[in-house]
Amino acid sequence: MSGTTPLDTAPNQERWRVVQPWISAVVRLAMAGILIAAAIPTMLEVDESVRAVRAYRLLPEAVVPFVGTALPYVELVLAALLILGVFTRSTALVWLVMTTAFAFGMAWAWAKGYSTDCGCSGGGADGAAAAPDYLRSMLERIGLVGLGVFLLVFPRTTTSFDAWMRGEPVVATNRPE
Amino acid sequence: MAKNVQGAHRPAASKKKAQAQVRAHERRTAVTWVVIGVILVGLFAALVAYIVRQGDVAELGAGDQATPTVATQNYGFPVGRTGVVGEALDDSRVRVDIYVDFMCPVCGVFEQTQGATITRLREEGTADIYYHPVSILDRASQGTEYSTRAASAAALIAQESPAHFLAFMEGMYANQPEEGTTGLSDAEIQGIAVAASVPQDVVAKIPDYAYAAWVRSATEQASIDGMKGTPTVAINGVMQDPQANPGDLNWSQEGALERAVRDAAGQ
DSSP states (O other), rough: OOTOOHHHHHHHHHHHHHHHHHHHHHHHHHHHHHHHHHHHHHHHHHHHHHHHHHOOSSSSSTTTTHHHHHHHHHHHHHHHHHTTTTHHHHHHHHHHHHHHHHHHHHHHHHHTTOOOOOOOSSSTOHHHHHHOHHHHHHHHHHHEEEEHHHHHHHOOOOOOOOHHHTTSSSSOOOOOO | OOOHHHHOHHHHHHHHHHHHHHHHHHHHHHHHHHHHHHHHHHHHHHHHHHHHHHHHOTTTTTTOOOOOOTTTTTTTTEETTSSSSSOOOOOOOOEEEEEEEETTTHHHHHHHHHHHHHHHHHHHSSSSEEEEOOHHHHHHGGTTOOOHHHHHHHHHHHHOGHHHHGHHHHHHHHHHTTTTTTTOHHHHHHHHHHHOOOHHHHHHTTTGTTTHHHHHHHHHHHHHTTEEEEEEEEEETTOOOOOTTTTTOOTTTTHHHHHHHHHHHHO
């Protein structure tokens, strides 16, 4: 095996090295987009956000209004850091904590049979048709956790300020280190 | 090893590398401060939003706001045998609290299917009914906040024309707009009030939204009290949530509401 170029030894690895920063960049921006999409309606309907946080019945009433109000701002800060690509591994970790908390809250509400849907489906409405679609929401949330795990494992992305900080070109060139 | 040898032979390159490291360190420090700044700005914005919300009234409540004195501590309008808000109430009867949003289609179904039973239980003196008009579906009226406007009108009528409150509620459900549309206009709500025999001077006050802030507080209190959607029924103060507690009243089952109320009355 001696004398072979890296391309001969592991062409798949080499390809991955080239492709991975682009995938990570797409994942990073997708996460930012999801956060912004989640934050904007919550900022406009703060009362609803507070009621949604309350419906999980995980937090004491004293902090529910603040958490409900602050949540979209935390999401926007995280989105800004993801768009810039600064401290990508840390932001991925914060994302993971948040999404697993949501998934946990969902599972909790599911187990307790709480309806976390604030619309017309709660209360005494007919069970089958009105039951919130926990399974689908749960799968969505697992997907969100998956995005975070990917970025945590592969935080190196193209066009990031992380690269600029290290003194590399902002747009990565993927040369071997 | 290789690096060191190279460095020793080429001091200029080594120096350059050291300089690059210093620059990278400086950049890192700068970025860290920027990130801390962004986080602080976000936290500050959240705090401001929180404080503003605490002192905020409903968006529609720009004018003078009022509190209906006929309402109970938990923001309900009590209706006894006579069908007039605040009249002929008796604590020994079963207390039925009903939480409704005028935009919510299931609330319309509730009124259609359970209205007659509720009227019968009330008129025969088995139960007093406490109506809670709330606004959880303001987002479902294309920005016109129909839920709040309608609930504010209901509060106004409960306070100033208590004999026509039930007729007004009925009229609002008979003319219920589809969820997601702009809802009824103020003029249409006024027309329903007129048809329910509400006096003209009270009808004229509907577009003032004087109870919008109260409706918002009522909605918040309902949520704290455990209302998770509309319609929700509470019997003797206990929220009925059949999804969480299989033993609770599920009014969509034929005759269940009447049975639950009669059970509570010991009949």
